[in-house]
Amino acid sequence: MRIDTLIRQCRLDECDTILSLWQETETTPSVTDDLEVLRQLVRENNELFLVAEHDGRIVGTIVGGWDKWRGNIYRLAVSPEYRRQGIGRALVQEVERRLAERGTRKISILVEHKDAQAVSFWHSLSDMGYERDARMVRYVKTL
Numbered sequence: 001m002r003i004d005t006l007i008r009q010c011r012l013d014e015c016d017t018i019l020s021l022w023q024e025t026e027t028t029p030s031v032t033d034d035l036e037v038l039r040q041l042v043r044e045n046n047e048l049f050l051v052a053e054h055d056g057r058i059v060g061t062i063v064g065g066w067d068k069w070r071g072n073i074y075r076l077a078v079s080p081e082y083r084r085q086g087i088g089r090a091l092v093q094e095v096e097r098r099l100a101e102r103g104t105r106k107i108s109i110l111v112e113h114k115d116a117q118a119v120s121f122w123h124s125l126s127d128m129g130y131e132r133d134a135r136m137v138r139y140v141k142t143l
Contacts, residue, residue, distance in 0.1 A: 002085045003054055007094045010049040010061070012042050017058050018051070025077040028112060031142055050095055052078070052087045060087045064095040071096075071104035076121075088121055092128070110138060 010018065015038040022033060041063070042049055052060030059082040065072035073095060078087045099107060109130070111118045122130055 003082070003087075005059070005085075005087055005090060006053045007050055007090055008053065009046050010042050010051045012039055014051065014058060015039050015042060018061055021058060021061060021079060022075065022077055024079060027075065027077050028115075048095060048098055050091060052082075052091055054082065054087075060091055062091040062095050064099050066099055066102050066104060068103075071099035071102075071107040073107060073109045076109075076118075089125065089128075092125065096128075 015035055018038060019033060019035065045063075045065075048064030048066065050062050050064070051058045060076075060078040062076045063074040065074060073092065076088055076091060078091075096107065109122060111122055113119070123132070
């Protein structure tokens with residue numbers, strides 16, 4: 001990492017900031033991008049909802065999920081002005097470490113085909129063992 005960044009758990013009072021960061025980074029909006037949903041996530045999954053902080057400002061986020069079987073990574077986002085400085089990689093490494101502590105043996109990440117920047121980022125983590133799984137197709141239902 002080229003800049004001094006603290007990776008830590010998200011705090012309840014930071015949920016507004018997180019939503020603003022996701023809008024700034026142009027992550028695809030989701031039905032779960034809701035202040036109360038985020039607050040619930042922080043209350044119930046605080047150890048896997050991480051932020052990157054630089055000079056008192058939140059510049060990145062990542063959400064880990066653990067269903068007692070597999071790990072998942074969601075909402076990796078880094079402020080555009082802080083990209084390409086190792087922050088995304090540091091967030092991935094920390095959530096990966098925390099998932100491994102729980103017994104995770106496999107981690108899944110969903111990336112939109114059209115998001116070339118995200119695809120490129122995950123491709124750049126091949127040295128950490130991440131590889132595209134061409135076998136899968138995703139189906140979803142919004143309730």
